[in-house]
Amino acid sequence: MALQTVDHVAISLDAPNVDPLQGTKYDFKRDLVGYGRDSIHPRWPNDAKIAVSFVINYEEGAERSLLNGDGQTESVLWEQAHVAPRVGSRDPKIESDYDYGARVGVWRLLNMFEKNNIRTTINAVGQALEKNIPLARSLVEGGHEIASHGYRWVPYHNMSPEEEKQYILRQMQCLKATTGRYPSGWFVGRCSSHSKALIHEVHEELGAPLLYEADCFSDDLPYWADVPAEYNADRPKGMLMLPYSYDNNDLKYQIAPGTWGSSSAFLEYLKSSFDVLYAEGLEGRPKMMTIGLHCRISGKPGRFAAVQSFVRYVQQQPDVWITTRKDVALHWHTTFPYVRKSAPLDNGMAGGLQPDLPKVDNLVYARI
16 A cells, blocks of 8 residues: 555556546557557558658747736746746746747748748647738648647646637637638647547537547557547547657757757757668668657757758658658558447447457448
8 A cells, every 4th residue: 555655556466447537438548569560561652661741830929928828937848948937927038939939940940841842740839820820821821731739838637628628629710710721630749638539529520520630659650549439439430640759859959858969969860760760661661750840949040950951861862751741641541441449339328438348340441
């Protein structure tokens, strides 16, 4: 009992699951087996050996601030992240560092990518786009994918499901208004245990196709997940998980202990990741690589140099598919349509979930 009190370890060796969400529509199952040793061949277009996607996270202006009704300043991903947040007052330093990403950084990145004929995925925070309409217009005109990064750049794990759903609904309305369409992909980032189920629920209610959800890091390829709320559905759609990356990501410049002490360290790591995945592709096991960027981080000149150099490096290699995450998802929906892994429930529980569901021979297919 002492371990449970001190370290929150299970009270016995074979203790039962204590997750309060078990058996509910929020209970997405873990899969520790995946594609196995030999993986699968993703059959990328033109027999590409690797799919590469660049993601720009646009958050500036939607972070925690008294101006947005919050009780404190933002505490993550700015140049002096060691400084404690201010409670009850603004901090001009934090605000102006975020402002740099909106005023300068995002344009520096977009200009470089468009010059190289690369379309990126923009993980857009809705409130941030509302405050920079010229950018929203440019993203649409430039042909970039605008995915959802939530309506606010705030933590969601302490919200009730009802509160979080209101943020998701607002985000859908916001992106429809600023970009002309609903998003088809999501990466919340600061998500809760309810986020995936609520995103699925809202898309279904609005009749808006959901191509992928990216709050996962468990593979180098997309994979399908059963949606608990669909376990009694005749034609379930499933949820395509499109893994994101926190290792090929510039956030480590500003997350202690500061993995990227220099732009050359970031560039070296990106090249190493690409080389390993590219070699696997040449051996018949192609993968995908996602590079996560932030406007106020890699939009700064010294760090921008690493991104620019990596783009040049990738473009020198043959058989590389540089694409948006939406196009990766569309390819997967067409090439590897969803197959339900678990049997429908017969207990009448809408959205219920039973552990260790039996396998069934008659698998159900569905497309979005």
